[in-house]
Amino acid sequence: xxxxxxxxxxxxxxxxxxxxxxxxxxxxxxxxxxxxxxxxxxxxxxxxxxxxxxxxxxxxxxxxxxxxxxxxxxxxxxxxxxxxxxxxxxxxxxxxxxxxxxxxxxxx
Numbered sequence: 001x002x003x004x005x006x007x008x009x010x011x012x013x014x015x016x017x018x019x020x021x022x023x024x025x026x027x028x029x030x031x032x033x034x035x036x037x038x039x040x041x042x043x044x045x046x047x048x049x050x051x052x053x054x055x056x057x058x059x060x061x062x063x064x065x066x067x068x069x070x071x072x073x074x075x076x077x078x079x080x081x082x083x084x085x086x087x088x089x090x091x092x093x094x095x096x097x098x099x100x101x102x103x104x105x106x107x108x
Contacts, residue, residue: 014090017107022051023093024102031094036107041085048093048105049076055096056103063088072096 017036025032038044046069050056058077060069068089069081074096083089095101 017091019106021106022102022104025095025100027100029094029098030100031092033093034091034105035088036091037088038083038085041083043080043082045108046079046081046091046106047077047108048103050095050097051102051104057094057096059092061090061092065090 014033014035017034023032046058046060048056048058055074056077057072058070058079059067060079060081060083062068069079071077071079077093091105091107093103093105095103
């Protein structure tokens with residue numbers, strides 16, 4: 001099933017973040033990871049929501065894999081994260097329901 005995954009489960013296989021977009025949990029228990037480098041040092045708002053269910057989780061990791069921000073509350077994700085420019089960060093998303101599902105996500 002891993003060959004179907006568009007956004008990898010690990011930093012080495014992570015997909016680049018591309019403006020607000022939709023993604024898909026391609027199989028049960030899929031984790032999607034996106035990397036991005038902020039253009040400016042400031043507070044960014046990270047959002048994510050599942051299109052057919054309402055329980056998505058998110059983590060922001062730094063380039064060393066350290067968790068900086070976590071949102072595992074029930075429902076949609078809205079995290080305000082202070083991030084430094086020029087550093088690589090990873091947005092990790094997964095469904096608490098562990099099912100195949102589309103989602104929307106954004107970093108603004």
